[in-house]
Amino acid sequence: MLDKTEFQPTEEKTNLIIKGSVKLFDVYKIPIDRLRYNAQNGRIATWISEYENEHGDLPTDQEQFNATIEGYIYDAGPDTLNATKNNIEKFGQQEAAVVLSNGILVDGNRRFTALRRLSREGKGQQFNYINAVLLPDQDYTTKEIKTLELNLQHAKEEPVDYSPVDRLVDTYRDLIGPNKSFEPKEYAREIDSTEKKVKDEMRVVQLLVDYLDYIHHPGQFFVARQQKLDGPLREVDKILKSRKLAPEDYQDAKDILFASMVSMTGDVTRKVRGMSSTILNPHTLHHLADELDDTLNDIEDSFSGDRIAESSSDATAAVIDVPKRVTDNLVNIVDQTVDREKMKNAEKRPLQDTSKALDLLRNIDSKALEHCSDGDKKQISTLLLGLDKQIQKITSELNVK
Known part of the structure; x- marks a missing residue:
């Protein structure tokens, strides 16, 4: 278990929406070797499914578990991961992660992955730590944590880079599966969408x-x-x-x-x-x-x-x-x-086209023609002459006896 007293607070603070209200939280500097990936992260839902199909349960050893999930996070979006890694190496971690006191990341799996890789590459001691809010897991229900995760994802200006199928699987977990946590109306509220759009997605x-x-x-x-x-x-x-x-x-x-x-x-x-x-x-x-x-x-x-x-x-x-x-x-x-x-x-x-053309001609308002300008009347007359020629051409091609 992680305790705030163990870790050095940073000067940073961040707002989180949790239990329906906005609260200001301190951000701590936490060693990355104390943390564990969130296996329920929607971004890698199908990869976890593949692992469990081939190997059974995920490893219980923390480092083996983290190494497995890290590989999947990289495979799910190598370009995005490398961009995050390069950015953190150059400018440092700009956005705080969120961690539960049991060591599981609620938000920040990609930042955690980038730091793990930078640390292994020996890029500097500063990459052995992640800046994160620390939440006592016993104070929040699974649904409250998932709501926080949804709020964090959808509050960002850029869309979360899930694969389309992984996003469907995440929706399945939250709204349809045996452990579903949300009804469509409340889910729509948390992701700033509409109930209709959520139900449309549920149908897919x-x-x-x-x-x-x-x-x-x-x-x-x-x-x-x-x-x-x-x-x-x-x-x-x-x-x-x-x-x-x-x-x-x-x-x-x-x-x-x-x-x-x-x-x-x-x-x-x-x-x-x-x-x-x-x-x-x-x-x-x-x-x-x-x-x-x-x-x-x-x-x-x-x-x-x-x-x-x-x-x-x-x-x-x-x-x-x-x-x-x-x-x-x-x-x-x-x-x-x-x-x-x-x-x-x-x-x-x-x-079908002939029928539509006749309907359009029938819909022309004769009273409206009276108010047309002389120039418009001349153009209409010219168009009707062209239309008459086209009708004669089509009629001859039909060769109806």
Whole structure:
């Protein structure tokens, strides 16, 4: 346990919002070897998930634990970490961290990482210490500490540099998971957002949870990070929340979209977006569901092996090990259906444009024409002559008997 009497106070003081009010706290100079990373830090949520999947529980030895987390903090944002490290080396620590009396950092993991590295490199004794507020952990609930963390993150002018998927996982922990601490309304207040935006984000998070269940990897959030699923999931959400999708078609649409995310390569976000009109057309959706029935079953069967393989084209991107013949078949069927839908839409476009043009002409107010200037009337007359010529041209091309 850390006690304020052990450490040298600095001349710095800082304000924190805690327990609903602003308080002024002293800042102390604390040896970095007394501190421990916060394993619940949202910035590395998927990395922790990956470690626990491969190795089980995190190390209990403090230095092994810190070394493991340090590696993940670096991997999550090496450029940002190096910039922080260079800045601290040149100008010193400019912003105080926040530490609990049990040694866990509430805020300042990146500063702590930079100091650890500078200390190991022998850059100077001053880097063996971190300037931090010290809070007695017994005085605050887990929710109060998390609220403080949210306030510190969202009070900064620059956005927190989470990966998109790590941010989703942090939202899952706070609002959906078994140990959730917040309701949407209060969470929105703490992050200076709206309840609607928070609920929209929760819907995407639930899709992430559902997708991992679909591929038989529940809770293994690192898969989503490796597959870069934030963009595709948001496109899936836009489709599934559409009023054009009948409730009875929801599950078929969801299964087809999830299977497509497993099977597609390249710009999956763009490809899922391109499926929107096909999925939202009941006729084409039902046709696609019938065409893909056996393929979807094959994909589901492949998940039972519970395997994650590395893509041969990109060793950093994990893919679910579905036989290529199966994914190729799904992609071909989806592409053909989407292309047919695009062709039909293109065929209907002239009729739609002509109808719109007629509606616009009908909406012209004849009384308003009376008040137009002579110059405007001449321009309108010229445009109508051009319009008449275009109508005659289109009529001749139609060749209607």
